[in-house]
Structure formats: structure tokens, C-alpha cells
Amino acid sequence: MTSLMNTYARLPVAFVRGEGALLYDEAGTAYLDALSGIAVCSLGHAHPRLAQALCDQANTLLHTSNLYEIPLQQQLGELLCQRAGMDKVFFCNSGAEANETAIKLARRWGHTRGIHQPKIIVMDNSFHGRTLSTLSATGNAKVQAGFTPLVEGFVRVPFDDLDAVAALSNDPNIVAILVEPIQGEGGVHIPADDYLPGLRHLCDTNQWLLMLDEVQTGMGRTGQLFAFQHAKIQPDVMTLAKALGNGVPIGACLAAGQAAEVLVPGSHGTTFGGNPLACRAALEVVHILLQENWPQK
Template sequence: MSYLMSNYAPLAVTFVKGEGCMLTSTQGEQYLDALSGVGVVGLGHCHPDITAAIQLQAGELLHTSNWYHIQHQETLAKELCMAANMDKAFFGNSGAEANEAAIKMTRLHAYSNNINHPIILTANQSFHGRTMATLSATGNPKVQAGFSPLISEFIHVDFDDVDAIKAHTDNASVVAVMLEPIQGESGVIVPADDYLNQVQKICQANNWLLILDEVQTGIGRTGKLFAHQYNGITPDILTLAKGLGNGVPISACLAKGKAAELLTVGTHGSTFGGNPLVSKTALAVLDVIKKDNILDNVNTISAYLLAGLQALSSDKIVEIRIKGLMIAIELNQDCTELLNAALKKHLLINITGRSIRLLPPLILNQNEADIIIITLDELLGAL
């Protein structure tokens, strides 16, 4: 009997060791992790610099409290704000917590403008977390099923549809728009190049806050440190998690301008958020990304993978969607069975609807990319 609750359905494998893009099971077999722990271990498993930072900090100080100054946290806040052109940071433990902080900030923004029933526009098929507020913000009825009544202060509009957002400019209760620059969980949905730019203009014209959820797209995943940098814009609020800690739980909610002044003493907090261990680890992640030119590798391998995937002869492929190392291969039929089929071939992938989703480590090399391409070719051929 398992003493774990039944909210997961784990595949029939247990991993005990990781190195780079590879995981080793209890049976001693190696698997190529083309998911990087669902977009978390961007620098690969057990990266020596990250491991050293964790070990060093663990031997010095794990935790105090945010009742005191935390040097590494303050340094990390500066590094992230300078990199993202933001002003201030709040640290939590997960993407959902970062998004919760962003939602609470919009409430404070609303009340400072005498809006008593604030509404946030979010996108259909979005994913923002599993707490009650972030679940309500999420535009996916399947994820929300069974958790009614949801928080009602969200209106879902179609993604990549500027007119759908413009349609609410006469609603005096709207205070913010919350979007993923690229929708990840729904299958790597990449909007038009100027979509975010147009949304920002609408927000600025209506005194709305623009919140960009980069929990999955941030920290190099798309080939830039933050996906919104492709648009040359700066949001009011930016949320990060996943790759920021390379496996250590940490998230950040960054804010700029008037939004950076919304959280005041006592309005929000986190027991573990930004403690010495996770902050030091995140600083090591940012350092490796810079010194090892990780973003260059992401863009090089992204182009290599795209060429290889486009060369596949399968007539089952409808579309390949890719930005950096966020990849979805949409098929013309259900492909749920490929999850276990890939596992048998020692490749870890994800299936979203009719799409194969890949989030390989940002350190992926050409030999490992070839393994992914060849294995997918075999899987599609047997489908």
C-alpha cells in the first residue's frame, strides 16, 4: 500500500542519480531527460557549479527568516532586477506563489484607485498555478474541475487576440492583464510577434497592470533570459520560478514603477522565500548562464532540433512549434500512448492533448539532440 495521496500517476521508473541531461534508474539504466523536470533543471542534473554552491551554503547557513536581512537574497534581487529592468523583487517557493503575490498586488493597485471589485483578464488555456487564486486565473476548465466555487475576479479571453482584450476597456473594474508570453502547459502556443506589445499599449492607456507569467519561459528557456525581451518591453510585474533554482524551490515576483511600491510592511510574506540556501543557488544559476554562454547554446540547439524535426517523414505531424528549447510537435491523432512508449526507449517526454512537448535542459548538445530526433522518428513510425 502506498501512503501517498493519489493526485499523481507516476510512471513505472524511479531515478536515483542524475548527471547533465541523463538520469539513472534504480535498475542502473540511463534515460535522456527531454523534460528537465518540467522545465526546472535547465542547467542539467547535478551541475558541478550548482552542486558546489548548495554544498557550500549548506555548510554555512540554511535559513534565518525574512525578519532579518539576507545578504544573498538582496544580491539576487539586484541581479534579477538589473537583468529584467525591474525595480524590486519578492521571493517565494513556487510559480504559484509568485503569481499569488502578483494577484495580491493587483488588489492593492485596485484599492488605491478606488476600485472595490477588481478584475484581471487572463487567457483561455493558460496555466498560472494550483492555489485557489491561481487556479481561478488559469483558463482551463479541466484543471479547475471539482474546485468550485472559484474566485470570480477573473475574465478569460482568447490568447493572441488583441481585440478580445480591447473589448473590456469599457469595464471600469478591470485592473490588470495576466499572460504567459508563450503558453506552455497547453502545448507551446506562440503568439504573434507584436501581441505583447499591443497588449501593453492597451494596459498603459487604461491604467491596467501588465503581468507576465514567465514561470516556464524565464531563465533562458526561450533563448533569451526572459521571453518578453523578444518584444523589447518591460511589464509592470514579472513572475519567475522553475529554472531559477535548477531544482531548488525558489520563485520571484519582480515589479517596476508604481507596482514596485504596492507591497508594504505586513502586506505579504513567506517563511522560506529567498532564504540563504535558495538565493545562493539561484545566484549560481545566473552566473553559469552568463559565463558558459548558455543562451547561445539554446539558440544553436533550437535551430538544430527544428531542422531535424522538420526532416522527419511522418505524415502524422501537423505542426512544430518551437521557441528556444520550448518545443511542441502537434500530431493529427491522439498520442497519449507515446508517453510510455518513449519511456521504454529511455526518453522522457510529455504529452499535451495531441502534442508531444519537450523541455530539454539548456545544456543539451547535438549528440543528445540526435537521440531525441531519432527516438521520436521511431515512435512516430510505430504510432
């Protein structure tokens, strides 16, 4: 008997500590952690620099709220924007929240352009989260089962099919494309080399936002800090989470150009997002990734 809701078919093993790529159970048996906390612990477990940074911050300040300036949040935002070629960032607690932010941003951007029934193009076999709108954007009927009615405003097309996207160019309500540079939960599908550049061209032609879900691919997991850098394009919006905190919950939605000006005071918010502890962790993670050249490893 357990007091936990039965949302996971958990394996009958409990880990009590970790070191590098290894996890240890209660009996001291070592396991090679090939799952990395579901694409989270890219630096491994108990990285000494990250552990020290967390201890130092826990002894200094954990939380204040976004009603006040948070210097660590500003430092992290500047570092990520500089590395990604973006202008502004909103910090939250997870990949689903980051994608929720992107969806809200796209809808609000549409309303500013006089589009009051905005639609977002999404892909078959995609995965963007388990909140109701990110679940609605997700292209997997199995995880959507039992949660209808889903949120409207998404148009689904096959992944890696530029013609299917181009066919929607005459729909006046389309405002954005939301796509994973490499599909993760859908089966690690890598698109053709011309796919992301082709989407960028279609977005430029139709005045759509190109929004990239880099929750799984970001933070050096593909050989570049961000997967879109392989395609030599620039998104309008990008979401991050997972490996950004190496186990400390944090998500981010970055935006560039006009998209970065859409959200204003009162339009979006978070209680815990971008708190000092999470930002200190993410700052240390990014510094380690860059200083130790992890993306190329």
C-alpha cells in the same frame, strides 16, 4: 500500497542519480531526461558549480527568516532586477506562489486607485498554478473541476486576440492583464509578433498593469534571458520560478515603477521564501546562465 496522496499517475521508474542530461534508475539504466523536471533543470543534473555552491551554503546557513536581512537575497534581487529592467522583487517558493503574489499585488494596486472590485484579464488555455486563486486564473476547466466555487475577479479572453482585450477597455474595474508570453501547459502557443506590444499599449492607455507569467519561459528557455525581451517591451510585473533554481524550490515576483511600491510590511509574506540556500542556488544558476551563454545555446 503507498502513503502518498494519489495526485500523480506516476510512471513505474525511480531515479537515484543524474548527470547532465541523463538520469539513472536503481539498476543503473541511463535515460535521456527530455522533461527536465517539468522545465526546471535547464543546466542538467548535478552541475558541479551548483552542487558545490549548495554544499558550501548548507555548511554555512540554511534559514533565518525574513524578519532579518538576508544578503544573498539582496544580491539575487539586484541581479534579477538589473537584468529584467525591474525595481523590486519578492521571493517565494514556487511559480504558483509567485503568481499569487502578482494577483494580490494587482488587487491591492486597484484598491489604492479606488477600485474596490478589481478584475484581472486572463487567457483561455492558460496555466498559472494550482493554488485556489492561480487555479481560478488558469484557463483550463479540467484542472478546475471539483474545486468550485472558484475565486472571482478574473475575466477570460482568447489568447493572442488583441481585439478581445481592447473590448474590455470600458470596464472600470479592470486593473491588470496576466498572461504567459508563450503558453506552456496550454500547448506551447506562440502569439503573433504584435501581441505583447499590443497588450503593452492597451495597458498604457487604460492604466492597467501588464503582468507576465514567465515561470516556464524565463531563465533563458526561449533564447533570451526572459521571453518578453523578444518583444522589446517592459512589463510592470513578472513572475519566475522553475529554472531559476534548477531544482531548488524558489519563485520570484518582480515589479517596476508604482507597482513595485504596492506591497508594504504586513501586506504579504512567506516563511521560507528567499532563504539563504535557495538564493545561493539561484545566484549560481543565473551566473552560470550568463557566463556560459546558455540562453543562446
